[in-house]
Amino acid sequence: MKIVNKPYPYYDAPEINSLRELVDYCTKTHSEKVAFHWLENKDEKFKTYKEVNDDITALGEYFINEGYRGKHIAVIGENSYNWIVTYFATVNSGNVIVPIDKECTKEDVKYFIERSDAEILIHSADYTEEAEFSGCPTLINMKNFDEILGKGRELLASGKNEFNNFEIDRNKMCTLVFTSGTTAEPKGVMLSQRNIGTNSISVVKSVKLPDTALLMLPLNHTYGVIATTSAMISGCKIFINSSLRRLADDVKYAKPKYIPTVPLVGEVFYKNIWSAIKASGKENLIKKMIPISNGLKKIGIDIRRKVFKQIIDGLGGELELIVTGGAPNHEESVAGLTSFGIQVVTCYGISECSPSVSSMRNDHYDPASVGNALYNVEIKLSEENEILVKGTGVFLGYYKNEEATKAVMEDGWFKTGDIGEMKNSFLYVTGRTKNLIVLSNGKNVSPEELEKEIIKNVSNINEVVVYANGDDIIAEIYAADATDEIKETIKNEVFVLNKNLPAYKHISNVVFRNNEFEKTTTKKIKRTRRG
Numbered sequence: 454m455k456i457v458n459k460p461y462p463y464y465d466a467p468e469i470n471s472l473r474e475l476v477d478y479c480t481k482t483h484s485e486k487v488a489f490h491w492l493e494n495k496d497e498k499f500k501t502y503k504e505v506n507d508d509i510t511a512l513g514e515y516f517i518n519e520g521y522r523g524k525h526i527a528v529i530g531e532n533s534y535n536w537i538v539t540y541f542a543t544v545n546s547g548n549v550i551v552p553i554d555k556e557c558t559k560e561d562v563k564y565f566i567e568r569s570d571a572e573i574l575i576h577s578a579d580y581t582e583e584a585e586f587s588g589c590p591t592l593i594n595m596k597n598f599d600e601i602l603g604k605g606r607e608l609l610a611s612g613k614n615e616f617n618n619f620e621i622d623r624n625k626m627c628t629l630v631f632t633s634g635t636t637a638e639p640k641g642v643m644l645s646q647r648n649i650g651t652n653s654i655s656v657v658k659s660v661k662l663p664d665t666a667l668l669m670l671p672l673n674h675t676y677g678v679i680a681t682t683s684a685m686i687s688g689c690k691i692f693i694n695s696s697l698r699r700l701a702d703d704v705k706y707a708k709p710k711y712i713p714t715v716p717l718v719g720e721v722f723y724k725n726i727w728s729a730i731k732a733s734g735k736e737n738l739i740k741k742m743i744p745i746s747n748g749l750k751k752i753g754i755d756i757r758r759k760v761f762k763q764i765i766d767g768l769g770g771e772l773e774l775i776v777t778g779g780a781p782n783h784e785e786s787v788a789g790l791t792s793f794g795i796q797v798v799t800c801y802g803i804s805e806c807s808p809s810v811s812s813m814r815n816d817h818y819d820p821a822s823v824g825n826a827l828y829n830v831e832i833k834l835s836e837e838n839e840i841l842v843k844g845t846g847v848f849l850g851y852y853k854n855e856e857a858t859k860a861v862m863e864d865g866w867f868k869t870g871d872i873g874e875m876k877n878s879f880l881y882v883t884g885r886t887k888n889l890i891v892l893s894n895g896k897n898v899s900p901e902e903l904e905k906e907i908i909k910n911v912s913n914i915n916e917v918v919v920y921a922n923g924d925d926i927i928a929e930i931y932a933a934d935a936t937d938e939i940k941e942t943i944k945n946e947v948f949v950l951n952k953n954l955p956a957y958k959h960i961s962n963v964v965f966r967n968n969e970f971e972k973t974t975t976k977k978i979k980r981t982r983r984g
Contacts, residue, residue, distance in 0.1 A: 461817050463658035463828050466686065471623040471646035473545050475653060475682055480506040483688040489534050491693040492706070500534060502685075511605030512542035512598075513616035518608055525570050525629065527551040527589065529562065529673075530577030531695045535595040536672050537681065539575050544627040544646065547619055551629045552673035559586040569629050569641060569852070623647040629852055630675055632804050641852030642804045644675070652807035652846035653682040655827035659812045660798055662687040663710030663773050667703060669694040670713055675808040676778055680713035701725075708769035716782045719775050719797060723786035726764055726793070743792045757794030764793050778802055778809075780977055781882070781901070783908060787820045799823050801882060803869050805861070806830075807846035810869075811880050822879035832880060833866070839886055840873040841866040872899060888980055890921040896957040898926065903958065911946040913939050916970050918978060925961040931969055940965055 467482075469475050479488070483502040490499045500508070516522075526543045528550060530536055543550040551569040553562055559582065566574065566587045574589035578596045585592065593601070623646040631639040656679060666689045670677035684691050692707035694700055704712070712718075730739050739761075746757050758765060765772060775790065778800035787797045798815070801823035802808035811832065813824035826832045830844040847867045850858035861868045872884040884899030891897055900919035907917050907928060916931040928947055932940065944963045951959040970978040 461814050461825065464661055466654050466657040469650045469654050469686070471621050471650045472541060472627065472682075473621045473623075473646065475650055475686065476506055476509060476541055476545065479685050479688075483685075486688055487690045488685065489537065489691050489693055490707075491534060491695070492703075498534070502688075505538070508538045508602055509541045509545065510616055511602045511609060512538055513546040513605070513619075514608045514613055515601055515605035516542060516546045516548065517615040517619070518605075518613065521573065522547045523549075524572050525549045525551055526573045526575060527553055527566055527569060527571035527587075528575045529553040529555055529557075529580050529583060530575075530595060531555060531579065532668060532672050532677075532693055533577060533595070533695060534693060535577070535598050537693075538598075539595075540672070540678070542616075545619070545621065546616055547621075549626055549629055552678075553631075554671065554673045555580065557583070559583050563587045565631060565639075568631070621646055623650070626849055628675075628678075630673070630804055640854060640857055642675075643849040643852050644807055645849055648807040648846050648848060649675075649678065649682065651829050651844075652809050652827075653679055653686055655829045655844075655846065656683040656800075656809050656812065657686050658828040659814060659825075660776060660800075661815045662689060664688065665690045665692075665707070665709050665771065666711040666713070667692045667694055667707050667709035668713075669697070669700055669703075669718070670715070675804050676713075676802065679802075679807065679809055680776075684711070684713075704769045704772070705767075706769075708771045710771045711774045711776070712772065713776045713778075715779045716777045716786075717780070719777055719790065720783055720786045722768065722775075723789050726767065726789075729767060730764070747792060755794075757792065761793040765795065768795070774798065774815075776800060776812075781905060782820070784820050785909070791820075801880065803842075803871070805848040805867055805869075806842050806844070807848065809846065810840075810842055819876075819879045822876075822881050824880065825878055826880070834873060834875065835868075837886075838872050838874060838883075840869045840871045840880070840882070842869060843867070890919075890926065892921070892924050892957060894924075894957065898958050903928070903954075903960065906950055906954075907947060910950060911943055913943060916978065918970060918980065919960070920980075926959065928960050928963045929966060930963060931966050935965070 467478055469478060479502050485501055487499050488502040488505045490497055526548050528539050540550055551571050553565050562583045563586060566589045571589055573591040574584050574587055575593045576584040578594060625645060626643040627646050628644040630642050632642060662684060666684045668681055668691050670680050692709060694703045730736050742760055746760055749756055772795055774796050776798045782799050790797050798813045800809055800812040802810050809827055810830055811824045811826050833841050835841055843866050870886050871882050872886060874881050874883060884901040888900050889897050890900060903919045904917050913935060914930050914932045918929045920927055932943060947960055947963050972978055
């Protein structure tokens with residue numbers, strides 16, 4: 454067994470073991486700072502950390518007065534301030550929140566309501582149809598929140614204080630989130646207040662966050678929640694992006710210094726930057742300046758943000774840090790954004806670990822890795838190189854599925870299903886155990902490893918999935934608008950890669966598809982059975 458070392462000092466952060474403690478800390482430490490802001494009918498709305506706490510308390514008091522204690526409360530809707538208040542009011546009033554993906558079909562929403570035993574569904578106005586179809590006994594429309602919060606405040610003014618007096622069991626399930634797996638049926642991941650609270654601190658101790666952020670990650674995913682809670686602990690002013698369609702405009706409007714996101718968004722930023730550079734006619738100049746700037750940085754002279762100011766201005770003018778997770782980064786876009794003065798930090802996580810497991814550090818990183826183990830996290834590799842995790846963030850188990858829980862736990866270690874390797878204390882994720890290609894000669898091939906090499910070395914392709922047909926390894930490629938000539942070039946470039954691969958990993962054939970691969974709502978390619 455190989456154990457991860459943690460060689461770098463952590464940043465200072467409070468000891469927080471629950472979401473109640475998290476809200477209390479933020480209220481006390483950042484009271485008058487703006488916590489959240491957003492656009493509503495073109496008007497900007499603001500809430501300080503104290504006002505956020507007041508709204509959480511009012512909604513929580515209303516819940517308790519309505520008899521909502523120990524209930525499973527589902528929530529669906531676009532990212533919004535009301536969504537965030539619902540989350541904290543639910544978990545801190547002794548209830549369990551069940552976040553539902555807003556991309557779900559009506560049938561899926563109904564399925565998750567039944568699977569989770571949810572008795573109350575809180576929804577935004579845009580998801581009224583899905584809510585009514587769900588069959589959930591009690592529906593609450595967020596458009597009525599002003600009235601509901603008013604009732605909560607009246608209860609508090611009358612002397613009621615049940616919410617603040619409620620004693621939190623930090624080791625009990627407070628969140629039931631369904632996995633968005635690419636190969637299997639979703640499972641209900643049970644997380645506690647301790648899981649999420651300590652995982653939030655793990656992130657803050659490992660990554661120094663700037664003071665303004667933009668939230669675009671969907672809040673129904675654990676990554677979106679941890680991105681929010683870690684920014685709150687850091688006292689960030691957080692702009693809430695409600696739709697990917699508005700992302701480019703919101704980045705320019707909010708001028709964030711920090712964006713937690715997925716690699717696909719970073720790649721889009723990078724491609725858009727180069728499209729603008731080419732349109733301006735400055736492509737040759739920029740290509741000459743990049744190595745000069747990089748060379749000066751190596752000797753301690755950093756001119757990136759001055760030389761490339763116009764590029765950074767296109768992303769609001771303040772962007773310093775992009776933190777990505779959920780999928781592998783393209784090393785080209787990471788290196789490119791870094792060259793312009795925007796640091797890209799890669800994290801690795803999984804819902805069952807609340808979700809953060811490892812992260813690059815602000816000053817210590819390898820762009821090809823997923824960083825070092827976080828605070829409160831231990832990582833080791835099994836004899837088969839599967840990544841195993843132990844720590845305060847590891848989940849309570851799968852809801853009503855003890856058999857599945859036992860299958861992923863081994864002597865207190867969670868079996869992630871991911872394959873990895875260690876180099877100089879950095880963790881590298883190389884594939885998934887479920888995706889391994891097992892050849893008739895007993896050799897194992899990681900399709901993700903080959904896909905990474907193809908993306909890195911072959912031009913003009915958008916997406917690739919590697920699979921086996923018998924002992925033949927196939928690369929299926931989506932190359933938008935590729936001509937027959939370009940496709941032939943792509944094939945030749947793929948086959949050139951075989952020269953540097955063991956014979957059993959050689960790619961036998963390349964096939965092309967006309968459309969993008971089907972994806973999950975977190976933009977991961979669904980690896981349906983092929984071959």
